[in-house]
Amino acid sequence: MFVCSPVLVFDYVALTPLITGTSAACPPGDTLEDNTPCNDGSNVCDHGVCNGSACTLYNTTECYCSREDQLCEVCCVFGGECISTFDWPEAENITVHPGYPCRDLTGYCNQDLECVYVDNNDILNDLLDNLKDLLFNLKSLTQWLKSYWYWVLASFGGLIILIILLQVTYRRKKPKKTERGPGERTDGGRPVGRRGQRGRGQSGHGRSGRGQGYQRRADEISPLIERTSQT
Numbered sequence: 389m390f391v392c393s394p395v396l397v398f399d400y401v402a403l404t405p406l407i408t409g410t411s412a413a414c415p416p417g418d419t420l421e422d423n424t425p426c427n428d429g430s431n432v433c434d435h436g437v438c439n440g441s442a443c444t445l446y447n448t449t450e451c452y453c454s455r456e457d458q459l460c461e462v463c464c465v466f467g468g469e470c471i472s473t474f475d476w477p478e479a480e481n482i483t484v485h486p487g488y489p490c491r492d493l494t495g496y497c498n499q500d501l502e503c504v505y506v507d508n509n510d511i512l513n514d515l516l517d518n519l520k521d522l523l524f525n526l527k528s529l530t531q532w533l534k535s536y537w538y539w540v541l542a543s544f545g546g547l548i549i550l551i552i553l554l555q556v557t558y559r560r561k562k563p564k565k566t567e568r569g570p571g572e573r574t575d576g577g578r579p580v581g582r583r584g585q586r587g588r589g590q591s592g593h594g595r596s597g598r599g600q601g602y603q604r605r606a607d608e609i610s611p612l613i614e615r616t617s618q619t
């Protein structure tokens with residue numbers, strides 16, 4: 389029974405090793421002595437927690453090896469240099485526990501003791517790519533506008549002119565519609581009648597002329613009223 393052997397798991401998000409298990413700390417009294425190897429020898433017990441470095445066995449501190457084939461080996465500072473325990477004759481060959489960080493905390497060691505690179509900037513890079521695309525599209529749009537601005541201006545002006553024209557014709561048509569009943573269909577009859585009325589008035593036959601005028605107008609209007617009432 390190894391009470392001080394919780395599993396060392398690597399937190400991929402925070403890039404820090406975590407101790408998991410029912411209890412990270414060993415029950416009091418049952419704790420193994422400090423510097424007792426645990427985690428298959430890649431760590432040592434430290435106050436009942438298996439998170440001490442195996443390098444403490446050699447009175448030195450742990451470090452990260454930079455050589456590609458040594459990324460998942462336990463490396464310690466030997467003689468002021470970061471050297472793998474595999475290369476230090478006085479040390480045992482120690483590999484790190486799977487899940488242990490490597491490559492200066494930018495990756496983790498898998499079961500086959502390969503350093504799997506964790507691109508912490510993946511999401512950020514995606515975001516930047518999208519932003520770049522958007523900016524590029526905006527840029528091409530402005531470039532298009534720069535080279536074809538007159539088309540945009542012309543179509544805008546054309547649209548305004550069209551709107552004005554439509555409004556003018558609409559306004560002209562509207563009053564025509566209301567006057568249509570008595571006015572338009574008589575077309576000429578009424579103005580002629582008025583002119584004749586005036587002319588006769590001047591010539592002295594005002595009464596008869598006027599009477600004729602009124603009659604005529606009434607004659608003209610009555611069918612119109614009928615027509616309008618029909619519609």
Ligand SMILES: *[C@@H]1O[C@H](CO)[C@@H](O)[C@H](O)[C@H]1NC(C)=O
Pocket residue numbers: 434437439440441
């Ligand atoms: C080991 O774990 C203990 C308790 O969780 C913590 O106080 C200590 O700093 C850890 N040591 C290392 C080297 O991570």
Ligand SMILES: *[C@@H]1O[C@H](CO)[C@@H](O)[C@H](O)[C@H]1NC(C)=O
Pocket residue numbers: 445446447
């Ligand atoms: C580490 O240091 C301790 C005392 O500080 C000593 O007893 C032990 O022999 C040393 N171990 C090595 C490998 O030098």
Ligand SMILES: *[C@@H]1O[C@H](CO)[C@@H](O)[C@H](O)[C@H]1NC(C)=O
Pocket residue numbers: 474475481
């Ligand atoms: C430790 O590793 C080195 C280099 O890979 C090798 O030469 C040596 O024999 C190994 N020692 C043991 C005890 O396995």
